[in-house]
Amino acid sequence: MRNLSISLLPSRLALVAAGLLALAPAARAEDIRTVQALTQAEFRDLSDDLSAALSFKPMIPSESLGVTGFDVGVGVTGTRLAHRSTWAKASNGDSPSATLPVGVVRVHKGLPYDFDIGASLATTETNARAVGGELRWAVVPGGTLTPAVALRASASVITGIDQIDMNTYGLDVSVSKGFAMFTPYAGAGAVFVRSKPDGSTGLASESFTQTKVYAGLNVNLGLLNLAVETDRTGDATSYGLKAGLRF
Numbered sequence: 001m002r003n004l005s006i007s008l009l010p011s012r013l014a015l016v017a018a019g020l021l022a023l024a025p026a027a028r029a030e031d032i033r034t035v036q037a038l039t040q041a042e043f044r045d046l047s048d049d050l051s052a053a054l055s056f057k058p059m060i061p062s063e064s065l066g067v068t069g070f071d072v073g074v075g076v077t078g079t080r081l082a083h084r085s086t087w088a089k090a091s092n093g094d095s096p097s098a099t100l101p102v103g104v105v106r107v108h109k110g111l112p113y114d115f116d117i118g119a120s121l122a123t124t125e126t127n128a129r130a131v132g133g134e135l136r137w138a139v140v141p142g143g144t145l146t147p148a149v150a151l152r153a154s155a156s157v158i159t160g161i162d163q164i165d166m167n168t169y170g171l172d173v174s175v176s177k178g179f180a181m182f183t184p185y186a187g188a189g190a191v192f193v194r195s196k197p198d199g200s201t202g203l204a205s206e207s208f209t210q211t212k213v214y215a216g217l218n219v220n221l222g223l224l225n226l227a228v229e230t231d232r233t234g235d236a237t238s239y240g241l242k243a244g245l246r247f
Contacts, residue, residue, distance in 0.1 A: 031127040034092045035163040036201040043203045045083035046090050047166065047195035051210065052236035053079035053100050054122055054130035055168040055193075056154035059227050059242045061176035061185040061218050063148035064138040065110030071118075071225065073244020077102045082235035096125055106242065114138040120156075132156035134170075147177035152189070165196040172212060186215040191233055210234035220246060 038046065057077060065071060078099040081087060088095035101124065108118040118134040134154040142148025154170040172189025191210045197203040216229030225246035231238040 030087075030091050030094050030096045030125060032087070032090045032161045033127075033163065035090050035161075035197055035203065037089050037092075038086065038201075038203065040203055042083075042086045042089065043195070043197060043201075044206050044208070045086045047164075047193060047206050047208075048210070048234050049079070049081050049083050049087060049100075049236055050128060050158060050164075050166060051168050051191060051193040051195070052082070052233040053077075053102055053124070053238065054128060054132075054156055054158050055191045055212075055233060056120065056132040056134055056156050056170055057104075057229065057231055057238065057240055058134075058152065058172075058174065058185075058187065058214060059104075059106065059216065059229050059240055060108055060118070061148065061178070061183045061216075062136075062138060062150035062174045062187075063142045063176055063178070063183075064114040064136075064150075065108060065116050065246075067110055067112055069110035069116075069247065071106075071108040071244065071246045073106050073225065073227075073242045075104050075106065075227075075240055075242030075244075077104065077229075077231075077238045077240035079236050079238040091126070100124060100126075104240075104242075106244070114141050122156075127160040128158060129160040130156045130158045142177065147175050149173065149175050152187075163198040163201055167194045168192065169194075170212065172214075174214075176218075181220050183218040183220070184216070185218065186213075188213045216240075223247060 104122045106120045116136045120132040122130045136152045138150045140149035158166040169192045174187030176185030196205040214231040219226040227242040229240040
């Protein structure tokens with residue numbers, strides 16, 4: 001019976017992923033569609049919140065998965081918006097809840113020489129969505145007595161908002177150490193944001209850098225894998241939970 005339950009996990013994850021991707025049908029009240037109503041300072045604040053919520057989140061320890069390794073999962077993060085009133089102004093008076101939920105489908109694959117690649121697809125209750133990816137190198141692979149240390153380069157493209165083109169790029173360093181089934185990890189770095197409004201808004205592009213710190217715990221239960229994480233990017237704090245398969 002246990003083997004049957006495990007064999008059904010991929011299909012269950014696929015159903016959850018489909019549900020996450022269906023979070024945002026067309027035209028919701030909270031959709032960002034009146035960016036022209038913002039001042040330049042408010043456009044910067046909105047870009048702060050968007051990048052904090054939709055820039056790439058690690059949700060994985062520092063150690064490499066190995067050449068044959070995979071980590072596939074679905075999850076949700078909640079980002080406490082730092083400028084909710086600005087978001088309301090950009091959506092014609094409506095705004096999401098104080099904590100913006102983001103549904104995410106994620107996959108990571110191990111490569112030779114302690115490199116890993118990862119990709120994510122995120123959606124929100126508004127028209128804001130994102131496609132992200134990472135390249136991670138465990139410069140110190142870690143072992144029984146030593147922690148793993150990794151360097152990460154990441155990027156995300158924020159889509160769905162007709163009036164804004166936004167990209168984020170991240171660099172960070174992280175450390176993790178496994179203890180039986182538990183692997184705590186933490187990291188710090190920077191997120192570089194490029195936010196370009198549509199010309200009809202009368203606003204100028206914004207380019208800025210946000211600091212990023214995060215910490216999490218990975219729990220491996222054989223094939224089933226769980227991860228929880230807290231992230232502080234700029235002025236916004238996010239909390240995340242991921243469930244999936246790790247092999």
